[in-house]
Amino acid sequence: MKKMALLSFALSLPVFSAEYIIKFKSTKALDSALSSKKFETISDMKLSFGSFAKFETQNKAVIDNLKSNPEVEYVVENDPLYALPTYVSQNKDVADPDFSKQWGLKNTGVNSGSIFTPGKEGEDINAEAAWELTKGDQSIKIAVIDTGVDYNHIDLKNNIMVNEAELNGEEGVDDDENGYIDDVYGYDFSAGDADPMDGHGHGTHCAGVIGAMHNETGIAGVMQYVQILPIKFLSDRGRGTTEGAIKSIDYAISRGVDVMSNSWGGGRFNEALFDAIKAADEAGIVFVAAAGNSRRNNDTIDAYPANYEVDNIISVGAMDGAGNKASFSNYGSEKVHVFAPGVNIYSTVQNDAYKSMSGTSMACPHVSGVVGLMLSQNASLTPTEIRDVLVNTSIETDSLGDYSLSKGRVDASEALSN
Numbered sequence: 001m002k003k004m005a006l007l008s009f010a011l012s013l014p015v016f017s018a019e020y021i022i023k024f025k026s027t028k029a030l031d032s033a034l035s036s037k038k039f040e041t042i043s044d045m046k047l048s049f050g051s052f053a054k055f056e057t058q059n060k061a062v063i064d065n066l067k068s069n070p071e072v073e074y075v076v077e078n079d080p081l082y083a084l085p086t087y088v089s090q091n092k093d094v095a096d097p098d099f100s101k102q103w104g105l106k107n108t109g110v111n112s113g114s115i116f117t118p119g120k121e122g123e124d125i126n127a128e129a130a131w132e133l134t135k136g137d138q139s140i141k142i143a144v145i146d147t148g149v150d151y152n153h154i155d156l157k158n159n160i161m162v163n164e165a166e167l168n169g170e171e172g173v174d175d176d177e178n179g180y181i182d183d184v185y186g187y188d189f190s191a192g193d194a195d196p197m198d199g200h201g202h203g204t205h206c207a208g209v210i211g212a213m214h215n216e217t218g219i220a221g222v223m224q225y226v227q228i229l230p231i232k233f234l235s236d237r238g239r240g241t242t243e244g245a246i247k248s249i250d251y252a253i254s255r256g257v258d259v260m261s262n263s264w265g266g267g268r269f270n271e272a273l274f275d276a277i278k279a280a281d282e283a284g285i286v287f288v289a290a291a292g293n294s295r296r297n298n299d300t301i302d303a304y305p306a307n308y309e310v311d312n313i314i315s316v317g318a319m320d321g322a323g324n325k326a327s328f329s330n331y332g333s334e335k336v337h338v339f340a341p342g343v344n345i346y347s348t349v350q351n352d353a354y355k356s357m358s359g360t361s362m363a364c365p366h367v368s369g370v371v372g373l374m375l376s377q378n379a380s381l382t383p384t385e386i387r388d389v390l391v392n393t394s395i396e397t398d399s400l401g402d403y404s405l406s407k408g409r410v411d412a413s414e415a416l417s418n
């Protein structure tokens, strides 16, 4: 019986994606499609950057018809997307206060080694020198678009962005009239509810790298002062879709964030996702993206969303504690902008716990935090200026050489001094 079930599952995998996203040229065209009953399942998404609908079909003729419809701008697949860690250590039950484990912030050479590679002192983002200049600002808002965030975590809770109108409002009522009922801490576009609690750990880990509270507990974030907006579109298994990603970006824009931290990837070029990131750029929001964990050259094989050609994107590769490119990390002397620590990174996970994880997923929030520090010091910096400063002030190293445009690793202190 069991074998039969497995076989039928394997054979029933669709040859092509059954879910599509249509962008209509007008809201009117969308409304008329919704009322036409031509689609078996269709749901609308009226976003700030266009009128979209999601629908399902296995029939290619339907797609071809839609593509030639003058009211339709484009039809794209609702591609699957996923979180970008490669390795997760055993869970730790006891949270021991441990800045000393955070080699990404301060590499002593002892806290960064492994049995394969000894660590190297100073191969870090130089956080302590940066903190002499700024430790962040509570006005800076960073969206962690991921598997959600444990907003109750003992080492994060004071740095979570709270929607005061909803916190003090009525349950079941959209108190701030932003289209989302009871979005006190953010939103879950995976389940379609207002609770972005993390059941996976990945999003909470990224949030801790950016903004774990500086106190007597656990670890320290790159920023001491920041507001983190938890947005969940990846499920508790770390999987999501283009639909969830574009809704997340739309929501983050509407909440007025300064930075979006994106430790996920997958899919091919997708015009709807491109439009979403472009809308974020037009709103002056920096879009930090993990370069990917496929060991590939992003200059020759595109990895998305890191490779979209939008000016606000900062693509981040991962380095290890010896200052070398992490074996899994994507690279590219043109398409990857900078490198940051991404191997055996110790940070927060759900239920007040801590874990080490590796991936360009972990390098990405280090840079999101540095961008947050830069904006704390000078709020008028544009996304392009921030990207240029990060590339130009990176510490060039032989080991990172031509793996990125910066030829080296991000240095928070240098970035703040320019």
Ligand SMILES: [Ca+2]
Residues within 6 Å of the ligand: 166, 174, 175, 176, 177, 178, 179, 180, 181, 182, 183
């Ligand atoms: Ca609301």
Ligand SMILES: [Ca+2]
Residues within 6 Å of the ligand: 166, 169, 170, 171, 172, 173, 174, 175, 181, 182, 183
């Ligand atoms: Ca409410």
Ligand SMILES: [Ca+2]
Residues within 6 Å of the ligand: 155, 212, 213, 214, 215, 216, 217, 218, 219, 220
């Ligand atoms: Ca702490």
